[in-house]
Amino acid sequence: MTTAPLIARARVRGVETLALDSPGSRNALSAALVDALAGALADCAADSGVRAVVLTHTGTTFSAGADLRDPPAPEALVGLLRQIVELPKPVVARVAGHVRAGGLGLLAACDLAVAATESTFAFTEVRIGVAPAVISLTVVPRADPRALARHYLTGSRFDAAEAVRTGLLTAAGDDVDAVLEPVLDGLRKSAPQGLAETKRLLTARVLEAFDRDAADLTARSARLFASPRAREGMTAFLERREPPWVL
Structure with a gap:
């Protein structure tokens, strides 16, 4: 019995799409x-x-976050995030749906990152008793601190x-591909060496955060997910009911 691939791949004029x-x-x-995406990126x-690489999705959701039934090890998720940041080619996210948590x-x-106007987003970790620990390595350098505090602490959809x-996000529009295409045209006109070296300039501080904080955040994530409160929160989520702390 063969297993369906978890990453769909296509290439057009030097741009590899990983869905x-x-x-x-x-x-x-x-x-x-996580393992399949890491292999495709390699x-x-x-x-x-x-x-360049376009990272997108099939279905109506870019990603719902960690799979609570078969979660990746925190170290594996850290490795995947760092792999994207360190890839010597630009990676462009294309979202035509919803994005949650991880x-x-x-x-x-x-x-x-570009998205369709109807896409929605939420950091839902707090609602199941954990925290967006590992993903803070990439999220915190990107986001406005006051807005991020609101979205981290409430788990509300935006x-x-x-x-x-x-x-x-870099940009959004009613037709996500109309937003994406000028970005890809610009990347196709750029020299590979120029892209690689410019990306290194842009990601230097993010990689400093990985070097400084990854071990602590990985340990914190593992501790939280193993806690009784988180187990109750995840069980409630899977059973589609409210956890006991909801007032």
Whole structure:
């Protein structure tokens, strides 16, 4: 019995599109999906025919966050986020749906991010008793601190316009591909060496945060997910009921 690939791939004029392809789980970040995406990104890094990477999705959700039934190890998620940041080619997120929790860490790791106007976003970790620890490595350097505090602490849903305002998105529009195409045209006109070196300038401070904070945030994430409160919160989420702390 063969297993369907979790990453759909296509290439047009030097731009490799990697689509998260597990719509039945709303592209939740399972151990298997994280591993498959890491492998696809490694292929892109080694392939001189790839000028840039578009990270997108099948179905109506870019990613629902960590797969609570088969979560990746925190170290694996850290490794994936760092791999995107360090990839010597620009990575552009294309969102035509919804993004939750850990999916926002993936989005923020990308160099550029565009979305459809109807897309929605939420940091829902606080509602199940954990914190957006690991994904803060990529989210915190991107986002406005006051806006981020609101969204982290409330877990409330916000729209694409707010995501642009806070720095999580580069741009949004009714037709996401119309927004994306001028970005890709610009990347295709740019020299590979220029892109790689410019990306290094832009990501230097993000990588400093990985070097400084990754071990602490990984340990914090593991501790929180293993806690009794988080187990209750995750169980309530999977059973589609309110956890006991809701007033």
